[in-house]
Amino acid sequence: MSFVFLALVAFALVREFRPAWGPIQARFRVAMERYGGTERARAFHPGIKQIWIPKIHTVDRCITCHLGYEWGSVLPTTLPQPLTPHPNLAYMDKHPFQDFGCTTCHGGQGWATSRASAHGDEGWNDPMLSSAIASRNGLQKGDLIQMRCNFCHRHAVTTPGMEQIDLGKKLYKENRCRLCHTVEGRGGTKGPELTYFGDKNPELVDFTHVTGTHTLFNWTFEHLLAPDQISPKTTMPTFRFTPQEARALTLMLLSWRREEFPPEYIPAPIEEPPAMPNSSR
Ligand code: HEC
Ligand code: HEC
Ligand code: HEC
Ligand code: HEC
Structure with a gap:
């Protein structure tokens, strides 16, 4: 009996300590x-x-x-x-x-x-951020990783290797989301502040009208495609984004998190391009 017991213990120990x-x-x-x-x-x-x-x-x-x-x-x-x-x-x-x-x-x-x-x-x-999570959300792994790139590259207009996020930034600007949303102290107040949207607790999000899986990614994606379907009483307009555009915006919005990197980890802000020399001023 005790021999069998010892053998079992030994077996368990070997299994426990034989690392993958x-x-x-x-x-x-x-x-x-x-x-x-x-x-x-x-x-x-x-x-x-x-x-x-x-x-x-x-x-x-x-x-x-x-x-x-x-x-x-x-x-x-x-x-x-x-x-x-x-x-x-x-x-x-x-x-x-x-x-x-x-x-x-x-x-x-x-x-x-x-x-x-x-x-x-x-x-x-x-x-x-695996290929599996990416494909569940209609993305490639490399697209998904750009969300994390933007923790540090948030203040650049474009960054090589961050094409999805760059598209999101362009759409945000062109569609004047800022009229209703405040980000980093600037913008309107008709809609919620978005500075740290990526930190939003998914448990506090209303998924009643979301058809896909209940993730913050999906809520944001479906809301961008049809705000009034996800938030029935909203005043946010429907912008007619393509799914690809809505995904790019979603990646950008989710990247807006409170990350505390030391200053040397944050790239220097890109200078605004100089004004045309002979522009009338
Ligand atoms: C115990 C071993 C082990 C450890 C530790 C490990 N990996 Fe892996 N990883 C693997 C194996 C095996 C694969 C290939 C099979 C697969 O895709 O899961 C893999 C695949 C991957 C892939 C490609 C797969 C995909 O779906 O995109 C990435 C990216 C990756 N690992 C990153 C990481 C990172 C980052 C860490 C640390 C947080 C890590 N791994 C820790 C064993 C490991
Ligand atoms: C600067 C950001 C960055 C760092 C740091 C980084 N990676 Fe990656 N890694 C990437 C990107 C981007 C890809 C390409 C994803 C794609 O396009 O499929 C990648 C791809 C991978 C893959 C998958 C390759 C494949 O063919 O699917 C593995 C595994 C991986 N990295 C592991 C690591 C490990 C381990 C470390 C740390 C030693 C590390 N990475 C550090 C950005 C990074
Ligand atoms: C933790 C912060 C951090 C993360 C995450 C990060 N970077 Fe960077 N990145 C930096 C810093 C710091 C530099 C150096 C800037 C300099 O030299 O002025 C840099 C430089 C770069 C540059 C060259 C300079 C430029 O801005 O064009 C590129 C391109 C770049 N990063 C792309 C990426 C991509 C793509 C990812 C994600 C796969 C990524 N970075 C993730 C901090 C980060
Ligand atoms: C006319 C005003 C208006 C404009 C323009 C607008 N929004 Fe909204 N947005 C709202 C309102 C109001 C809400 C809150 C109700 C809801 O969930 O739709 C909202 C909610 C959101 C939310 C969810 C925030 C949260 O914490 O629940 C996101 C994300 C968002 N908007 C992104 C955008 C983006 C990206 C754009 C530009 C493409 C944009 N909005 C343009 C009014 C606007």
């Missing part, structure tokens, strides 16, 4: 050996890996599994996830991994070391 990243790191070592040579493979020591950035209260252990992220020069892009090198985006040198970590752009739970809790899901406040 173990086999992944073993595969990484094999890939490193194959593409980078024995030296590099030997230099790799298994264990939990993290990027710790106290300034922005970030501890990202994503790289415990996403080990190839900074090995684009050695590992092939065809290596399956989670070992694939990070996509070589044009602006990545402005956001070095050691200063920005991963969750700053991707969301998710940085400290977690299992895939399920690191990636999270839609029920969470800050889920990792």
Whole structure:
């Protein structure tokens, strides 16, 4: 009896302490050996890996599994996830991994070391912005991530790599939303203030007339398409946005959150273009 009991306890312990990243790191070592040579493979020591950035209260252990992220020069892009090198985006040198970590752009739970809790899901406040969440909302993963880019790039009119948000900003201006809504101290008061709209608690939102899933994304999307269907007594006009335009505006509105990054993480405001030299003034 006690032998069986001991065996069971031992089994439970092994299961508990055999981390999911173990086999992944073993595969990484094999890939490193194959593409980078024995030296590099030997230099790799298994264990939990993290990027710790106290300034922005970030501890990202994503790289415990996403080990190839900074090995684009050695590992092939065809290596399956989670070992694939990070996509070589044009602006990545402005956001070095050691200063920005991963969750700053991707969301998710940085400290977690299992895939399920690191990636999270839609029920969470800050889920990792995955392809699955994107496609549920008619978007690509890269479009969805732009919401987080705009935590910092809010005050630029356009930013390379943020085409969805740029479209949202353009529509906001062209349709003069500001006549009725105050943002950062400027605008009308016929409608609610929108400065931190993205912080709105979805539990306090009236989903009675929303046909899709009950997320703040969907409420905002459907409301932009037909304000009077979602808020029957509203005075907000119907702008005849296409679904793509409504999605772009929704991403922008949801990005308006109270984020506390230190000043060096906020890009300098873009100067207004100078007036034409011979304009009459
Ligand atoms: C325990 C290992 C593990 C950890 C920790 C982990 N991942 Fe992953 N990740 C995976 C695996 C395996 C895949 C490929 C399968 C999949 O798509 O879920 C993946 C896929 C992804 C993808 C592409 C999939 C998609 O749907 O877009 C992204 C982006 C990603 N991870 C980001 C992160 C971030 C950010 C973190 C840290 C918060 C993280 N991962 C932590 C194992 C991990
Ligand atoms: C400056 C923002 C930024 C940072 C920082 C960042 N990423 Fe990404 N990452 C992106 C963008 C944008 C994409 C491309 C999404 C797309 O277009 O599909 C991406 C793609 C990915 C993918 C998916 C690749 C694929 O083919 O689906 C993974 C996995 C990933 N990143 C992991 C990480 C990890 C791990 C870190 C931290 C070491 C990190 N990222 C840091 C912006 C960032
Ligand atoms: C935590 C804040 C933060 C996040 C999130 C962030 N950036 Fe940046 N970004 C910066 C800072 C700071 C600079 C440097 C500005 C400078 O050099 O003047 C910068 C520079 C850039 C630049 C080059 C300069 C410019 O403004 O044209 C581009 C392009 C850019 N970021 C795009 C992105 C994209 C796309 C994302 C999301 C995938 C993103 N950023 C996410 C802070 C951030
Ligand atoms: C004529 C005035 C008016 C204009 C113009 C207007 N809105 Fe509204 N908006 C309202 C009113 C009134 C409400 C509150 C009732 C409701 O939910 O529709 C509202 C609500 C909202 C809400 C929900 C806010 C919350 O906290 O519940 C969002 C988001 C929004 N508007 C975005 C926009 C955008 C984006 C534009 C421009 C494309 C715009 N509005 C133009 C009057 C206006």
